[in-house]
Amino acid sequence: MNNIYADAAFINGAVITAADDGSLTEAVAVKGNKIIYTGTTAGLEKAMRTSAEQRIPVIDLNGRTLMPGIIDTHYHPILFGLIGDGPDASIINTFRTNCKSLADILGLVKEAALIKKPGEWVSMMGYEPTLLPEQRHPSITELDAAAPDNPVHCMHGGGHICVYNSRALAYIGVMKPADAAKYPDDEVEVKDGKLTGIVRGHTHFKLWGHVDYPEEAQKNAALKAQRHCLENGVTSVHDAGEFGGTSYHLMQKLCGSGEFKIRTYMMLHDIFGKARSMEENACWIKLGLMSGLGDTRFRIGPCKFMIDGGSGAPSCGTREPFSHDPSLPREFGWHREEVAEYIKIINDAECQATAHAIGDEAIEYMVGGYEKAFLTNPRPDLRHRIEHCTITDQNLIERMAAMNICPSVNVSSLSKLGKKFVDFYGDERNKYICAIRSMLDSGIRCSLHSDAPSYPAGLAILDAAVNRYDRTNGFQCDRTQAVSVLEAIRCMTYNGAYASFEENIKGSIEQGKLADLIVLSDNVLNIPPEDIHKLKVDITMIDGKIEYEREP
DSSP, rough: OOOOOOOOESSEEEEEEEOTTOOOOOEEEEETEEEEEEEOOOHHHHHTTTTTTTTEEEEETOOOEEEEOEEEEEHHHHHHHHESTTTSSSEEEOOTTTTTSHHHHHHHHHHHHHHHHHHHEEEEEEOGGGGGTTSSSOOOHHHHHHTTTSSEEETTSSSEEEEEEEHHHGGGGGOSSEEEEEESTEEEEEETTTEEEEEEEHHHHHHHTTSOHHHHHHHHHHHOOOOOOHTEEEEEEEOOOOHHHHHHHHHHHHHTSSSSOOEEEEEBBTOHHHHHHHHHHHHHHHOOOOOBBBBSSEEEEEEEOOOBTTEEEEEOOSOOOOOOOOOOOBSSOOHHHHHHHHHHHHHHTTTOOEEESSSSHHHHHHHHHHHHHHHHHHOOGGGGOOEOOOOOOHHHHHHHHHHHHHOOGGGGHHHHHHHHHHHHHHHHHHBTTTHHHHHHHHHOOEEEETTTTTOOOOOHHHHHHHHOETTTTTEEEETTOOOHHHHHHHHHHHHHHHTTTTTTTTTOOOSSSSSSSEEESSSSTTHHHHHHHOOOOOEEEEEEEEEEEEEO
């Protein structure tokens, strides 16, 4: 064996390489930002002893798991970081961790209104009405009373439904129930002849666009998200959409300077609505640029658009009505023909395409659109995607596999809303919710994600994929689509790299690849699978440097 000159070494571990051969090993050595050795501890120690008595950091894993860094393929760093618990936050946290009831939410609205000037926005995100004791959204009347002089944006945790007060609705010319007719059906809700304040879909995103989040606030938000990623073992994110040009510029700048250390694959998507997102994608395509432009720190990702609503509340585009309430509107922001035409434009421009599609009908729009584009220009090499890809069936899966579609699956949603999914979608559809098992069996390279801030990141994704257990409600979900620990880790690492055309430089522990590594608090292969949720991340290394160590 040749002598090894390393900068750091890990020994006596349970190393999950996530490589094609599924190999497990004991030791890893790093030189600069690359992995230079994988193998046995004895082999590494022998090689290092003959290397001029090197004095380098040697981390004795004592049987703990070392694995590739997690690649979260749908994460919103800036949006995540803007959320804070107090009334002075850019986006006030109304997730269950901060607000247990509508009274808590309305109390924060009142507090925020007291410290803001008249006319300044009160922006909030996080609540899930079915997890509140009141089992409903706040009302426009309640928000008007809590903040009579301020526009209020009180958004559901999934981001697709929002309750606005009267001052906010005025920004889009909605002052009376008849004004709802200016917008697509069901997007501005009128009930019993009155505005409820509920706004859905692209009309909501358009109205949200009137809320200003300054660049300095966005920068601080990105750095806050970085801490969250490091603590959860996330070394790469696919940024699934932020706030337009300011955000693109900021993220590229932060990644280029090294201030934001999480490797970023940034989708071309503006969360402030259909028109703005299409405009940004059109500019990119007109310039003749293609997905993947950038370096190992920052790359431009797919051209993204948004077809349907959310899995929570719910509002997604399903074939059949919701099981618990068939009267609820199913949101479609794009028509089937529109989707096919747009996919063809992106495919012909040699760019990667993707869209938010949760319901099985919305996913049908995507799969059918890809099939139509491939009739004249088959491009499986572009690794087109579907974001979330939550409710499928075997037919959809097999058609995706035939075109090398790479869905990014929001399995983390099960840990929070799994029990509610049974109510929303019924037993039969739940057999194909987050259908990782069927996707892998069909040869699909699916990746996994958190959709943070909406759902838990890091090892919570692993727990959800393996155990399919709703940790919020203490409920065992249907296990038809459960996968093994090693399969889930491969999806969270190598498949994530494949989805951004980077599997040759990261996503597995192999010689010559980037040293993006994490150490877990135990051997994940030796503990009972149901205890995965108890695991912690002890160390996160990016580019050969330890960026996070958990305090004992």
